[in-house]
Amino acid sequence: xxxxxxxxxxxxxxxxxxxxxxxxxxxxxxxxxxxxxxxxxxxxxxxxxxxxxxxxxxxxxxxxxxxxxxxxxxxxxxxxxxxxxxxxxxxxxxxxxxxxxxxxxxxxxxxxxxxxxxxxxxxxxxxxxxxxxxxxxxxxxxxxxxxxxxxxxxxxxxxxxxxxxxxxxxxxxxxxxxxxxxxxxxxxxxxxxxxxxxxxxxxxxxxxxxxxxxxxxxxxxxxxxxxxxxxxxxxxxxxxxxxxxxxxxxxxxxxxxxxxxxxxxxxxxxxxxxxxxxxxxxxxxxxxxxxxxxxxxxxxxxxxxxxxxxxxxxxxxxxxxxxxxxxxxxxxxxxxxxxxxxxxxxxxxxxxxxxxxxxxxxxxxxxxxxxxxxxxxxxxxxxxxxxxxxxxxxxxxxxxxxxxxxxxxxxxxxxxxxxxxxxxxxxxxxxx
Numbered sequence: 001x002x003x004x005x006x007x008x009x010x011x012x013x014x015x016x017x018x019x020x021x022x023x024x025x026x027x028x029x030x031x032x033x034x035x036x037x038x039x040x041x042x043x044x045x046x047x048x049x050x051x052x053x054x055x056x057x058x059x060x061x062x063x064x065x066x067x068x069x070x071x072x073x074x075x076x077x078x079x080x081x082x083x084x085x086x087x088x089x090x091x092x093x094x095x096x097x098x099x100x101x102x103x104x105x106x107x108x109x110x111x112x113x114x115x116x117x118x119x120x121x122x123x124x125x126x127x128x129x130x131x132x133x134x135x136x137x138x139x140x141x142x143x144x145x146x147x148x149x150x151x152x153x154x155x156x157x158x159x160x161x162x163x164x165x166x167x168x169x170x171x172x173x174x175x176x177x178x179x180x181x182x183x184x185x186x187x188x189x190x191x192x193x194x195x196x197x198x199x200x201x202x203x204x205x206x207x208x209x210x211x212x213x214x215x216x217x218x219x220x221x222x223x224x225x226x227x228x229x230x231x232x233x234x235x236x237x238x239x240x241x242x243x244x245x246x247x248x249x250x251x252x253x254x255x256x257x258x259x260x261x262x263x264x265x266x267x268x269x270x271x272x273x274x275x276x277x278x279x280x281x282x283x284x285x286x287x288x289x290x291x292x293x294x295x296x297x298x299x300x301x302x303x304x305x306x307x308x309x310x311x312x313x314x315x316x317x318x319x320x321x322x323x324x325x326x327x328x329x330x331x332x333x334x335x336x337x338x339x340x341x342x343x344x345x346x347x348x349x350x351x352x353x354x355x356x357x358x359x360x361x362x363x364x365x366x367x368x369x370x371x372x373x374x375x376x377x378x379x380x381x382x383x384x385x386x387x388x389x390x391x392x393x394x395x396x397x398x399x400x401x402x403x404x405x406x407x408x409x410x411x412x413x414x415x416x417x418x419x420x421x422x423x424x425x426x427x428x429x430x431x432x
Contacts, residue, residue, distance in 0.1 A: 015102035016094060016123040024094055024429050031414040033058035044416060044427035051422035057328040057343035059408060061417045063425055065323035072318060073297045074103040076311060080275035085109045085128050087295025091409045093428045094122040096298060109293045113138035118431050120151055129155040130293060132162050132190055139169035147174040156182040156217055158192050163204060170210040179205060180217035180262060183242055188222040195245060199252060206254040213254055215262030218242045225269035225308045235270050239277035250284045258286050266292030272310035299324040302401030303353040324408055326400040328383060330392050339392040341383035347411060350378050353403035357385060361397040
């Protein structure tokens, strides 16, 4: 019996091709927060702009926080015996993907085949599509990619019907498509529900000439992502079910043709629980590669993941840092204690939490708000901010901390990157 696969098997080629990144940096795109639009990332990097030059509202990234988070989570993964395939759909930003891959990521995760296609175009060599694929046109594309020895796609299967669709559309493929059998959470998203059904499906995949059973996948993020009450224990119980199934599947011989077995779970809220479950899993007949798929760690946030991540400030001496914020100007103070900011649903996330005011700027002087202001409502282009009377005035600037980076990045094509002196030192291009 053998244990986890410890020999490194990094992303093919490491960081993305410099030429492709340079081409993207040179493409003009609409840039609503930059002084010039359309603009290129290369221009933003060298223009000498500062925060005061930006058109507000402006979502920005902090260079120091990005650098810290890249290094901190890479070290965390090494310390916990797991590898990382970060969810690229969070940012859809090739520059950030390249940095993650250069920090040792095994590959990238995508939610859709369309995202995987963008990743491949940018030079990503290994993409785990964490979803079932049944769209015929997309399966034809996947079949075509199997002729490329420099690209390794994987996707999920959770039913015999889905397996039949895969086999039918992969008929002309050059080599078998690696797939992961997905276990699901009752009442929630995709994934096989019953153990007997999952074992039967694993045996059928293992016997398919068109598919390769690369391993087992699950997503505990379909459960509530909070650190209080019973939520962590519910997640632990489900992860124990996942690892128990891997052991049972291995005993059935479904991985007999494998060099290694991939076992993957882990969003950005519970990677510690995932790593703990992986560490407790008995040895298999083949080496095991344990992979987490956290994506939001890179930008982190002020709310959702600051409440739930194992690397939140309340739980770790070297925590992740919020790298994403929005600057918005006070447009109106129509009533005592009520200010209207020029940022709304078109600019920031609102699906889980409303933004939190971090600080105000008046005549270039920053003043922390420390809970003295609260966003109570968002319209498309307005934020309703309640404060003590007189705290904010028309023309003041408010920095907003954000929640759930996945629904911030998609609103901006070119995001300025600031250093700690509020100078624009880079710009991140997104490809949503």
